[in-house]
Amino acid sequence: MATLERIRQRSGLLIGIIGVAMLAFILTDLLGSGNSLFRADANVVGKVNGRTVESREFAMRMDEREAIIRQQNPQQAQFITRKQIADGVWNEIVREEVMGEQYDNLGFMVSSRELYQRLKANPSIQSAPAFKDQVTGQFSEGMFQQYITNLRDNMNVDPQAAEAYQQWVDFERGQKDMALQTKYNKAVEKGLYVPKQIAKASFQSSSISANIKMAALEFSSIKDEEVEVTDADFKNYYNENKEDFKAEKSADILYVNFPIAASEADRKELQDELKGYISAADSAENFAFAADDSLYASSRSDIRVMPDYYREANLPQGLDTTIMEQPVGYVTEPYEANGYYAITKVTDKRNLPDSVEARHILISFQGLQGGNETRNQPQAKALVDSLLEVVKADTSKFAAIAKELSDDPGSGANGGELGWFGDKQMVASFSNFSFRNEKGEIAMVPSQFGYHIIEILDQKGSSEAVKLLSISREIAPTEQTIDDIYSAASEFASSVSGTEDFTAKAEEKGYTPRPATGLLPFDESIPGLGNNREIIRWANGINSEDTEIGDIQLFNNGNSSYVVVLLTDAMEDGYRSLDAVKENIRPMVINSKKGDMLMKKFEGATGDIDAIGAAAGAPVTTQAVNFGAPSLGRFGSEPKVIGTIFGMNDGETSKPIKGNRGVFVIQLTNKTPAAELPDYSEQQNQQQQATRGRVQGQVFLSLKENAKLDDRRAKFY
Numbered sequence: 001m002a003t004l005e006r007i008r009q010r011s012g013l014l015i016g017i018i019g020v021a022m023l024a025f026i027l028t029d030l031l032g033s034g035n036s037l038f039r040a041d042a043n044v045v046g047k048v049n050g051r052t053v054e055s056r057e058f059a060m061r062m063d064e065r066e067a068i069i070r071q072q073n074p075q076q077a078q079f080i081t082r083k084q085i086a087d088g089v090w091n092e093i094v095r096e097e098v099m100g101e102q103y104d105n106l107g108f109m110v111s112s113r114e115l116y117q118r119l120k121a122n123p124s125i126q127s128a129p130a131f132k133d134q135v136t137g138q139f140s141e142g143m144f145q146q147y148i149t150n151l152r153d154n155m156n157v158d159p160q161a162a163e164a165y166q167q168w169v170d171f172e173r174g175q176k177d178m179a180l181q182t183k184y185n186k187a188v189e190k191g192l193y194v195p196k197q198i199a200k201a202s203f204q205s206s207s208i209s210a211n212i213k214m215a216a217l218e219f220s221s222i223k224d225e226e227v228e229v230t231d232a233d234f235k236n237y238y239n240e241n242k243e244d245f246k247a248e249k250s251a252d253i254l255y256v257n258f259p260i261a262a263s264e265a266d267r268k269e270l271q272d273e274l275k276g277y278i279s280a281a282d283s284a285e286n287f288a289f290a291a292d293d294s295l296y297a298s299s300r301s302d303i304r305v306m307p308d309y310y311r312e313a314n315l316p317q318g319l320d321t322t323i324m325e326q327p328v329g330y331v332t333e334p335y336e337a338n339g340y341y342a343i344t345k346v347t348d349k350r351n352l353p354d355s356v357e358a359r360h361i362l363i364s365f366q367g368l369q370g371g372n373e374t375r376n377q378p379q380a381k382a383l384v385d386s387l388l389e390v391v392k393a394d395t396s397k398f399a400a401i402a403k404e405l406s407d408d409p410g411s412g413a414n415g416g417e418l419g420w421f422g423d424k425q426m427v428a429s430f431s432n433f434s435f436r437n438e439k440g441e442i443a444m445v446p447s448q449f450g451y452h453i454i455e456i457l458d459q460k461g462s463s464e465a466v467k468l469l470s471i472s473r474e475i476a477p478t479e480q481t482i483d484d485i486y487s488a489a490s491e492f493a494s495s496v497s498g499t500e501d502f503t504a505k506a507e508e509k510g511y512t513p514r515p516a517t518g519l520l521p522f523d524e525s526i527p528g529l530g531n532n533r534e535i536i537r538w539a540n541g542i543n544s545e546d547t548e549i550g551d552i553q554l555f556n557n558g559n560s561s562y563v564v565v566l567l568t569d570a571m572e573d574g575y576r577s578l579d580a581v582k583e584n585i586r587p588m589v590i591n592s593k594k595g596d597m598l599m600k601k602f603e604g605a606t607g608d609i610d611a612i613g614a615a616a617g618a619p620v621t622t623q624a625v626n627f628g629a630p631s632l633g634r635f636g637s638e639p640k641v642i643g644t645i646f647g648m649n650d651g652e653t654s655k656p657i658k659g660n661r662g663v664f665v666i667q668l669t670n671k672t673p674a675a676e677l678p679d680y681s682e683q684q685n686q687q688q689q690a691t692r693g694r695v696q697g698q699v700f701l702s703l704k705e706n707a708k709l710d711d712r713r714a715k716f717y
Contacts (some may be wrong), residue, residue: 007535018087027208030321035355037249042425043055044058044059044712045090045712045713045716046058046090046093046195046709046711046712046713047096047708047709047711048097048098048707048708049097049098049101049709050706051097052453053093054483055716056087056383058090058093058713058716059225060113061089061093062082062085062086062089063094064084064701065088065089065350066080066085067168069085073192077605078090081524081531083524083533083715083717084524086522086713086717087678088196090484090711090713094704094707094709095700097707098700098703098704099180099184099703100709102184102185102703103180106184106187108180108183108184108187109180110176110180110183114179115172115175115176115179115611117278118175118179118668119144119171119172119175119529120141120144122175125139126139126227128142130147131143131147133146133466133652142225143431145568148168150164151164151168151413152165156701162240162656168333169267183709184699185695185696185699188695188699189692192688192691192692192695193688194331194684194687194688194691195684196680198687199683199684199686199687200677200683202359202683202687203674203677203680203683204625204626204673204674205628205674206626206628206674207626207627207628207674207675208626208627208628208646208666208670208671208672208673209624209625209626209627209671209676210624210627210645210646210669210670210671211623211624211626211668211669211672211673212623212624212625212666212667212668212669213609213610213620213621213622213623213646213666213667213669214609214620214621214622214632214664214665214666214667215322215602215604215609215613215616215618215619215620215664215665216618216619216621216635216658216662216663216664216665217598217601217616217617217663218474218592218635218661218662219594219595219598219661219662219664220662221598221662222594222597222598224590227590227593227597228593229586229593231288231331231652232591233587233589233593234582234585234589235578237585237588237589237592238581238585238637240665241585241588242300242575243577243578245581246574246575246576247518247571247573247574247575248520248574249520249521249540249571249572249574249575250517250518250519250521250540250548250570250571251519251539251541251567251569251570251571252515252516252517252518252519252538252568252570252580253515253516253517253519253526253535253539253565253567253587254499254502254513254515254516254565254566254568255513255514255516255535255563255564255565255566256489256502256506256512256513256514256563257494257512257514257528257529257557257562258485258486258488258562258563258564259560259561259563260477260481260485260560260561260563261477261479262475262476262478262481263477263481263484264477264480266475266476266479267365267475269478270334270341270473271334271473273473274334274336274341274471274473275333276455277300277331277343277471278331278333278343278396279403287331287343287345288329288330288331288345288470289329291415291664291675293345293347293392293623294469294668295312295541297345297469297470297471300471300474301470301471301472302340302472302473302474302706303472304342304473305471307347307351307467307468307469308467308468309348309352309434309435309436309465309466309468310461310465310466310467310468311352311423311463311465311466312313312324312464312465313425314554316337316338316344316468316470317330317337317338318335318337318338318342319335319337319344319468323344323346323466323468324464324466326346326466327346327452328346328348328349329347330345331343331344331345331346332344332345335437336475337657339474339475340472340473340474340475341472341473341475342467342470342472342473343398343470343471344468344469345469345470346466346467347467347468347469348467349464349465349466350464350465350467351409351463351464351465351603352423352436353435353459353460353461353462354423354437354461354462354464355419355420355421355422355423355459355460355461356420356421356423356434356456356458356459356464357400357417357419357420357421357456357457357458357459358418358421358434358454358455358456358457359398359411359412359415359416359417359451359454359455359457360406360408360416360418360420360430360453360454360455360553361384361387361391361400361401361402361406361412361416361452361453361504361524362406362407362408362411362412362440362450362451362452363380363384363405363406363407363450363451363452364380364407364449364450364451365377365379365450366381367450367484368450369448369449370407370449371407371450371625372407373449374615377606380450380451381451383405384444384451384453385444387405387453387657388442388443388444391453392442394649395442395455397416398415398416398455399416399417400415400595401416402414402415402416403415403614406464407449407450408449409432413467413624416455417457418593420460421645422621423435423436427447427448427449428447429446429447429567430445430447430452430454432444433454433635434454434456435458435459437456438456438459439456439458439459440455440456441455441456441458442454442455442456449604452653456635462474485562486562489554489562489564490554492505492506492509492511492564493552493553493564496552496564496566497552499548499566500566500670502566511550512669513528514528514567516528516529517569519536519539519540520536520540521536521537521542521714522713522714522717523536525538526670529557529561529563530557531556531558532555532563533717534555534564535553535555535557536553537714538553538567539563539565539567539570540570540714542714544712545572546551547567548629549567549568549569549570550566550567551566551567552565552566552567553565554566579660592658595662595663596658597660598656598658598662599658599663601616601617601618601663602615602616602618602656602663602665605648608667609653609654609665609666609667611652611663613665618665621633623714625642625645627642627646628644630642632659632664635659635660635661635662636660636661637660638660638661638664639659640658640660641659641666642661643679644657644666645666645668646671648666648668648672649668650669650671651667651668651669651670652667653665653667653668654665654666654667654668662674
């Protein structure tokens with residue numbers, strides 16, 4: 001009772017302690033999760049000129065863009081990444097904000113009537129069959145208006161109409177944006193003017209030429225090891241060229257890749273398993289004697305079993321041509337092909353025609369590549385069944401039906417005739433029917449393009465083919481092998497510290513350390529590893545600000561390998577440090593020192609260019625140069641030397657000039673000025689058109705560079 005009384009007396013204190021603990025727990029969770037009240041922008045993907053782009057809006061726009069890509073180009077969609085979609089959406093938002101601000105400030109707009117006229121005149125609208133008059137075949141404005149009205153009226157009752165209406169709204173928006181962009185660009189173009197005097201000066205400066213004599217000493221005449229460079233040399237070069245080292249936030253890593261691959265033991269185990277199918281004493285278990293060899297192979301193969309006929313010229317990879325001589329029932333020894341071990345059985349032999357002449361009627365339907373959108377699959381099947389009965393009963397009707405109904409416009413216009421073709425020129429199902437049946441056969445054959453009614457018109461030639469059936473087993477690592485690879489990677493990761501130790505121990509163990517530099521926060525791939533956002537995010541400290549130079553991490557690279565990564569450098573936006581660029585600039589620093597050494601060879605040399613060259617040991621050559629093409633013959637681009645030449649007077653000799661490839665002394669023989677033209681209107685027009693032609697590509701980029709952009713996408717994708 002005394003204890004309970006003391007608890008009651010101190011209950012306020014206990015409640016306070018519990019309250020503080022709960023508050024600390026809640027705040028810790030909020031702060032740690034990135035959803036703190038003090039971090040209201042935790043869900044912000046970016047900001048454009050003050051406009052906040054929330055992650056929810058951005059994700060919705062990404063989904064919309066991906067859906068459009070999948071609908072318009074399914075083949076492209078399977079290769080596009082989320083990062084590429086995010087890039088497209090971000091650029092779209094930046095353009096909307098940056099250009100929208102310009103349109104609003106300058107009063108650009110597109111009226112409803114103007115937009116309608118633009119839509120109506122669009123080539124894709126003018127040529128669309130849905131908007132063509134059935135009698136005249138010309139574009140019908142009435143049908144165009146009715147189409148839009150129907151979409152608007154049915155968008156709330158018909159899901160398909162709602163989707164079509166949204167697509168139409170997106171199309172309208174795109175056309176409006178194009179109209180605004182065109183107006184803006186035209187306005188900027190009209191404001192660009194090249195005065196005739198500037199055109200004249202530009203023409204004359206690009207046409208002036210000169211003849212020179214030149215004494216040159218190349219940097220390559222001195223070996224690198226003969227040059228001693230100091231820290232002061234590096235610092236001087238860095239300070240003189242600091243703008244070259246301005247860079248975005250990025251990271252440098254060093255990594256060792258541990259591929260997850262089958263071991264020799266794994267390979268032998270697979271080979272032994274396949275050999276067991278050949279040597280089994282029980283005939284029911286022996287592939288050579290299996291009663292149902294297709295069923296036998298299907299239950300043991302890692303990939304779909306597809307027996308097929310092959311000629312000697314097109315045998316599957318891994319098989320020797322001697323298989324053509326083997327009897328039916330023969331089974332090969334295990335062989336390797338395309339990442340699999342396989343054994344192959346000869347199940348039949350026959351002569352097949354070398355080429356076939358055939359004709360077909362294609363009945364396609366919605367959802368197929370180039371499918372007929374006016375019919376669905378059941379309708380297509382019903383139609384093809386009825387047509388098959390007709391042409392089987394009377395083959396003379398085949399050509400007329402093909403011309404009228406075939407969804408293959410090329411052959412349809414020719415009565416369905418395809419001419420002569422080889423056994424690999426058509427899709428597999430079409431080819432199999434044509435080469436494995438007799439002349440005159442007619443049947444329906446499905447393919448990825450729809451239903452084909454095929455008639456074999458003729459066959460010629462004949463050569464032997466063997467029917468082959470294979471059991472294929474993937475050459476994959478076992479769980480034990482994967483564990484061993486992980487253990488090796490983990491052991492290496494825990495045993496190293498620092499760049500030198502990382503490199504030394506990797507080479508000691510026979511691993512190959514590889515660098516990857518300049519990895520930007522939103523990069524997607526790493527040279528040698530392919531796509532790996534996880535490593536890039538870690539290296540750049542995204543969602544993990546504790547990552548420091550010298551940290552080592554073990555990653556799973558998409559189940560293809562384990563990767564041990566060392567963060568060797570991390571740069572924020574701004575100038576890269578001298579230490580970070582030191583090795584990159586070493587060749588330039590060495591050349592600069594070589595230039596100083598070569599300059600001294602010319603010191604004290606006097607007289608004409610031949611005397612100066614002889615005193616310095618520099619060969620003297622003659623050269624013709626043009627101010628409009630700053631190239632110095634075999635020395636390549638030497639703008640500093642060219643600029644000096646055209647600032648000299650005839651007969652004048654220059655001081656030594658340190659260029660890109662060496663040190664040069666120039667004697668100007670003569671300059672030939674450009675011919676004076678009676679009028680420079682043509683040059684003026686050319687320059688003006690060239691200047692205006694850059695507007696479309698350059699104006700937005702210029703505006704974008706001056707926009708206030710805060711891109712945080714790397715934290716989300």
